[in-house]
Amino acid sequence: MIEFHHVTKKYDDEVALDDCSLKIAQGEMLVLLGASGTGKSTFLKMISFEDRPTSGEVVVGAYRSGTAKDAQVRQLRRSLGIVHQEFKLLQDRSVFENVALPLRVAGLNRKDIHARVEEALERVEIPRMGAKMPGQLSGGQRQRVAVARALVNKPTVLLADEPTGNLDHEMSVRIVRIFRELCASGTAVVLATYDLNLIQPEDRVVRLEGGRMKEGR
Amino acid sequence: MRLSFYIAEAWRGLKRAPGVALASAFSLFAAWVVLAGTADALYNGWRFVNAANARKELIVLMKDRSGAEEDSTLGARLKALDEVGSITYVSRDSSWAQLTRELGAEPSMLEAVGANPLPASWRVSLKPELRDAVHLKRLAETVRQYPEVQDALTGGEWVDKLEAWVRKLTWVGFGFGGAVALGVVVLVMLTIRLSIMVRSDVLRVLRLLGAGEWFVRMPFVFEGLILACATSILALVAVEGASRLLAGRWSDWAGMPLGLDLAFLALALVLGAVGSLAGSAAVGRRESA
Numbered sequence: 001m002i003e004f005h006h007v008t009k010k011y012d013d014e015v016a017l018d019d020c021s022l023k024i025a026q027g028e029m030l031v032l033l034g035a036s037g038t039g040k041s042t043f044l045k046m047i048s049f050e051d052r053p054t055s056g057e058v059v060v061g062a063y064r065s066g067t068a069k070d071a072q073v074r075q076l077r078r079s080l081g082i083v084h085q086e087f088k089l090l091q092d093r094s095v096f097e098n099v100a101l102p103l104r105v106a107g108l109n110r111k112d113i114h115a116r117v118e119e120a121l122e123r124v125e126i127p128r129m130g131a132k133m134p135g136q137l138s139g140g141q142r143q144r145v146a147v148a149r150a151l152v153n154k155p156t157v158l159l160a161d162e163p164t165g166n167l168d169h170e171m172s173v174r175i176v177r178i179f180r181e182l183c184a185s186g187t188a189v190v191l192a193t194y195d196l197n198l199i200q201p202e203d204r205v206v207r208l209e210g211g212r213m214k215e216g217r
Numbered sequence: 218m219r220l221s222f223y224i225a226e227a228w229r230g231l232k233r234a235p236g237v238a239l240a241s242a243f244s245l246f247a248a249w250v251v252l253a254g255t256a257d258a259l260y261n262g263w264r265f266v267n268a269a270n271a272r273k274e275l276i277v278l279m280k281d282r283s284g285a286e287e288d289s290t291l292g293a294r295l296k297a298l299d300e301v302g303s304i305t306y307v308s309r310d311s312s313w314a315q316l317t318r319e320l321g322a323e324p325s326m327l328e329a330v331g332a333n334p335l336p337a338s339w340r341v342s343l344k345p346e347l348r349d350a351v352h353l354k355r356l357a358e359t360v361r362q363y364p365e366v367q368d369a370l371t372g373g374e375w376v377d378k379l380e381a382w383v384r385k386l387t388w389v390g391f392g393f394g395g396a397v398a399l400g401v402v403v404l405v406m407l408t409i410r411l412s413i414m415v416r417s418d419v420l421r422v423l424r425l426l427g428a429g430e431w432f433v434r435m436p437f438v439f440e441g442l443i444l445a446c447a448t449s450i451l452a453l454v455a456v457e458g459a460s461r462l463l464a465g466r467w468s469d470w471a472g473m474p475l476g477l478d479l480a481f482l483a484l485a486l487v488l489g490a491v492g493s494l495a496g497s498a499a500v501g502r503r504e505s506a
């Protein structure tokens with residue numbers, strides 16, 4: 001599903017990722033563990049083609065970082081779900097419209113959009129919140145809306161960048177549980193976090209230190 | 218289906234920076250008022266010229282001392298010409314009567330002059346669709362060749378001068394209108410550029426969701442269309458209102474016909490579309506850094 005082949009990413013002289021190679025299978029959950037500044041966000045951006053490797057190649061499904069053109073990048077992104085570290089909710093529209101956005105991009109009809117958004121909001125345990133504006137929600141509720149937006153289009157890959165950043169432990173565990181359910185239905189999940197408490201024994205964990213990978217915790 | 222999303226999105230864009238939207242709307246309104254006002258003034262200029270042309274006639278003077286028979290033969294000949302609509306006979310006596318009436322003179326003046334010096338004449342008006350200076354002059358030249366005709370007077374030179382003047386004004390109006398139209402396009406374009414900057418967060422999200430170029434662009438196109446459409450309708454209502462008010466006081470003035478109103482609105486839509494397409498040209502193209 002996802003393959004990194006000797007991926008190195010430099011920003012000027014700063015090495016954000018250093019010779020990373022790995023494979024992530026369909027339905028697999030990978031936890032990227034590391035302190036701030038160790039390259040977690042950069043790793044996820046390689047998968048969404050927000051940035052391309054300085055050297056090496058990333059392959060996601062049928063798309064290769066070395067060759068993918070704009071049109072293919074768009075196609076790829078429509079099959080992803082992203083809970084971005086700073087990919088905030090849009091303040092100018094309701095929760096419903098925020099979650100519906102990926103479906104509008106995909107061109108679904110009104111009825112299907114309605115059903116899918118309701119389903120996604122139920123899944124993250126904030127049903128009947130659709131009419132609220134993001135500003136009216138608590139931090140935890142907002143984060144769950146962001147998760148709902150990421151899973152509403154039934155992605156084949158879900159990327160979550162510190163999605164539990166400002167949540168209490170109980171809420172964090174509940175959100176990660178949703179990710180585990182997605183995995184069970186075939187989605188590959190890459191979860192970036194610094195929170196050791198979210199990891200379970202059966203999880204595959206990759207540690208990042210200064211952009212270098214170390215498998216295992 | 219997507220149409221309602223684009224319009225909702227455009228509306229959100231306008232609400233996002235209401236100050237910019239209002240300033241832009243106000244400037245657009247002013248520009249449309251100038252454009253529609255110019256069109257209305259020119260329309261009325263031409264309307265006046267056409268009405269004056271329609272009143273223009275050819276006065277065909279018979280040779281002195283022509284007889285009634287000659288007069289009616291010529292009448293039949295004139296009537297048979299293609300350009301001619303209607304003709305009216307003015308006898309020598311009625312010419313004299315009219316002259317004295319206009320001069321306010323006594324009937325006794327005839328005695329002083331001795332005999333009526335005026336010739337009989339035919340007043341010829343052209344068919345309505347041919348009433349202009351060119352046709353009238355051509356007819357006058359034809360008729361002057363006839364042996365029983367002394368002269369053919371076209372008269373109304375002032376109408377020709379007015380027409381030339383209004384024609385010149387029309388060209389000036391087109392040039393001026395073109396400049397205003399260009400200004401409108403630039404204004405819409407700049408408004409859309411600002412709107413794109415203001416909504417960078419939305420654009421970033423749409424990029425990450427894999428939205429296509431036109432999906433990203435259409436809301437901005439609609440934003441320009443909504444602005445142009447709303448302000449041009451308001452301006453047209455204002456100009457037509459003022460025009461009707463003027464028409465109520467001055468019978469030579471009239472509001473613009475529906476066709477011209479619709480043409481103006483269509484032009485406004487086209488200018489809005491061009492401006493917003495130009496303003497959004499760069500948006501939604503590049504997907505990755």
Ligand SMILES: Nc1ncnc2c1ncn2[C@@H]1O[C@H](COP(=O)(O)OP(=O)(O)O)[C@@H](O)[C@H]1O
Pocket residue numbers: 011014015016034035036037038039040041042043
């Ligand atoms: N766009 C960028 N420009 C320059 N340097 C960057 C950029 N993105 C990340 N970096 C650098 O790359 C390193 C890894 O960053 P990041 O992937 O965001 O780490 P993390 O998400 O683990 O905190 C950091 O040193 C950061 O300063």
Ligand SMILES: [Mg+2]
Pocket residue numbers: 037040041042085161
């Ligand atoms: Mg990060």
